[in-house]
Amino acid sequence: MKQNANASVWLPRAIAVILAALMTLFFAITINNMMTLGAETDRTKNGPYPVSVAAGRVETLLVQCRTLADRPLFTRTDSxxxxxxxxxxxxxxDLREKLSFMATAHESDPEAARKLEQGYESLDVAQREYVALCRNADVTDEEIEAYVDGIIDPAVEELLRIDAGILDESTESVEQLYGIVKERGRQTVGWAVVLMAGVTVSLAVYLTLMYRNRMREGRLKADLQEALALAQSASAAKSQFLSNMSHDIRTPMNAIVGLTAIAKTHLHEPDRIAACLDRIQSSSRHLLSLINDVLDMGKIESGKIVLNEDRFSFPEFVNGVIAIVQPQARAKNLSLDITVGTIQQETVIGDSMRMNQALINLVSNALKYTPDGGSVRLSLSEGPSRRPGCRDYRFVVQDTGLGMSPEFIERLFDPFEREESDMTERIEGTGLG
Known part of the structure; x- marks a missing residue:
């Protein structure tokens, strides 16, 4: 119980620390990814992307220049x-604007941008010369074609080659940005999934702990209520026991008082007086055992009663029980029958005082709850035992009294319990027997 309580304390704290660490890590990774993506986006926006657009436009214009150089081959009119x-x-x-921008913005390979710009200067000179040749009537078409094939087209092809390299490099940088965006986005989503999984697991653990705590509190509350009910019941039972314990003490006391009165009336009969004194001694022992049990309530409640092993005479034991309960039977005009079967072992070893107490309680209860004029029978018999060197003795008490209901039989051996009814309310008793 203590280990579970400690776990319910440190486990939520550990989960809270793990969640805080996950959230901090996720926040740091997200901020880093956002800053990286922002920096890459700015770099691409200010460099590779506009350079790739400019390179694409330069390619278009260079192809247009090459096409313009082929037109005079078909017509050389002034218009x-x-x-x-x-x-x-x-x-x-347009070309000069784009080339100038590329020369300043293409930071990855500024030499190529410079070559492209310088090459165009040479191409521009060649194109002006080409226009002049076209205007000169003395220059033949074949010469113009040879100029285009030997000067214009190679210059354009070289510039296209350099421009294509710049375009490929710029496009690769743009695609690189897409790759970074994809990678960082996947990383962010992955950590978000990890964080959500941690939150889900933590929530499940928290709800489980809450459920266990509630169940534990419910069981604790039920145990406390049960303990309170048992304490109240025990307190009420003890109060009733203390107020009614005179019943169990009264039986041997009545025997002692009755036998003392008989002895006084037979002072000149020593044998009668000796018999009364023996019975008084037996009743006194029983009374002493009752008083000891009343004073030592702990033994009764815990069931820790030590049984003695003393040698005693079985016939004397039976006669002592009869002597104690017989005055009670006579007082109520009850028939008390004693049936003794075959008793082979007259001298036995056991706790005669406990046996005497149990048997007297059984017989006296039978006498107490049997109406006047009824009958009570005590049957004794001896039989073999499964334990070597031991014998089994069977005591059966029968009466014509009230009896017990099946419901009460289940509580027969509970401390201080007795069945309550309209008839038993008028009979004193504690249930100690």
Whole structure:
């Protein structure tokens, strides 16, 4: 019980500490993940992502420049050449803006951004020369085609190659951000699951402890109520016992008083006086045993009564019991029959005082609860015992009195109990017998 009580104290504390640690760890991991994601997002937003967008636009414009270089091969009119020149000018402004941004924002490989910007400067010079060749009527289409194939296209291809590298690197950084977001999100969810599992387990343990505590409190309350009821019942029984114990004492006292009166009337008959004195002595011993039991209530309540082993005469023992209860039978005009079977061992070893007390209680109760004019029978018999060197003695008390109900028989051996009815209320008794 004490171990369970200690567990109910330290276990919730341990669970609270574990939960606090889990929540602190989860909070730290979540904050760290959020800060990491924020930093990566800012880095990607300010660098790789706009660089990848700019690189994609540069790729489109470079392909457009290569396409513009092929147009004069089909027509070399002034309007067509003017359109090419205007298109070059528009693409040039856009390209210079994107290349300038890439040169400052592409921190992972600034050398490639610089090469791309310098290469475009060479391409721009070549494109201006190309427009001039197209305007010159002395230059043949074959020469223009050779210029495009030898100067323009290789320059564009080289710039596209550098731009593709920058685009791939920037796109990889953006995809890297997605991977970080996914990883940190999975980590956060995992710790959230662990925390929720800890909370669930802790809640289950807490509810279990609460249930056990309530059950323990309920049992304790029931035990206390039962102990209170037993204490009250024992107190009431003892009070009734103390007020009514004169009944059990009265039987041997009546025998002593009666035998003393008989002895006084036969003072000139020594044998009669000796017989009365023997019976008075037997009744006195029984009275002494009752008084000892009354004074030593602890023995009665705990059942720790030590049995003596004394040698005594069985016929004298029976005669002593009859001598004590016979005056009570005569007073109520009752028939007291004694039936003794075959008794082979007249001298036995045992606790004659306890046997005397038990048998007198049985016979006196039979006499007490039997109406006037009734009969009481005491039967004694001897039989073999399963224990070597011992004999079994059977005592049977029968009467024509009130009897007992089946319900009361279950409480027959409870201390200070007796069946209460309208007839027994008029009869004094404590249930000590």
């Amino acid at each position: 067509a050449i003017n359109d090419i020149e205007r298109s070059y000018a528009v693409a040039d402004a």
